[in-house]
Amino acid sequence: MNQQELIPHLFRSEFSRITAVLCKHFGIGHMEAAEDIASETFIAALETWPHKGIPENPTAWLYTVAKNKAHNYSNRKQLFTNKIAGQLKYLSASSVEPEIDLSAQHITDSQLQMLFAICHPAIPTEAQIGLALRILCGFGLEEIANAFLTNKETIKKRLARGKEKLQAENIAIELPAPPEISKRLETVLITLYLLFNEGYYSESNDNTLRKDLCLEAMRLTYLLIENPFTNQPAVNALLALMCFHASRFEARKDETGEMILYQEQDETLWDNALIAQGAYFLKEASQRSRISKYHLEANIAYWHTIKADTKEKWEHILQLYNNLLQIAYSPIAALNRTFALSKANGKAAAIEEAEKLQLTDNHYYYTLLGELYTGIDNERAKQYLRNALTLAKTNTDKQTIAKKLSDLTE
């Protein structure tokens, strides 16, 4: 790997490791400083390596520089504190700075603890996702703005407010105590679930970025599985869900970046290794457990890894949606359930149920009605699809609906 490739590659992985360890070391109030030290470390590499060549062990080089910069920072901080405290002598005597530990184990521990600190219910979910991307995944502001389809300034403010709030609340960087862990884990899982969805369903054209978001969400979820305290069934279920979805990553867009619908995907492009991993985590999740919404969604995703359109498959999916809606209603689940109903019990039954939903501000609702009426009353189907087209917001959705409409007209 040459220099041009090596530094960005190292940046992605090492920036987040250094930042997490330094946050843990200095405390939640010093997130900004931790980021700065990590950034300055990479600037030093960019300045030094072109002249002196790439060091034998680039990571170790980065860690040494980061440690030195961190020591300078804590000396300045100490000096400042001492001055404020009226140069109290005992302070400097008693405060021997503990060593900054950049061992693999400590990096993992720090990242896991930071994950809990960042996914704290004190700050809004959007800020949690943004901070996770910055601090735990080493994404730049530009990339985060891209993923959220907004501008850099908005993200900058959002992250700054999040950090201030975490500091004001004096959130500890530690694993929550066992009685609290399940409750806090719920918030963490929601954030990781949304982070993954951000990548999977994002309208951003940057395919690499979208894939990176998904992979990072999976990596962070795996951090939770590696630790015995956080290796809980719902975590395994969530990772299974992510694996099943991610298995279709290569099959769901064509060369021009246009969405390929599930039914039209080339299943030879599905990633069987990821499907197998998903099945493994789903099995782990199901061993000793209360059924979470992630279990049900992972099971639904599992059935979607089987392409054949059997009645058995749709009956399973229907019952899973029936259960999912009982514990976690969402309009999209209600619509998907009705689609499964049409496959399992026939279109007539599904139309009757669909008409009760009355999700009249949702273009997926009209798309579904359009599909259900196709072949039964094509004029009505077209009318519904035209309604859907008026309500659709994204280009992908508009293209999909327009295609269905033109198929009907032919």
Place this chain on the structure above:
Amino acid sequence: MLIFRHQDGKEVASPEQIQVWMKQTMDWIGGIAAQNKYVLGNGLPFDDAKVVMTKDAKHVVTNGPFGDIKETIGGYIIVKADSVEEAVAFAKGCPVLQGEGNSVEVRKIAKGDGTH
């Protein structure tokens, strides 16, 4: 609250028929949940059912409640309905009603603040 009264399925139907009823019930509940109107529910199996009564100032425990009535409570669900009419409309879809003599009772739940 929708309370189902019916005979013990195991005494009147084959396991296959019970499977069919189960699916119909799940689909019925799923349909209510898809409208975001479902709160919770429970099936009440007839196995090990007991009745505790007071007779001559003493507690008497019997197997039951299968004495005089054939149709006993087999389960219930709680729904969010805007009106009694809406709750009745949900009840009409209940698969239990396929059996002659079975019933679904529609009841309000006391709010716990003195009003109903």
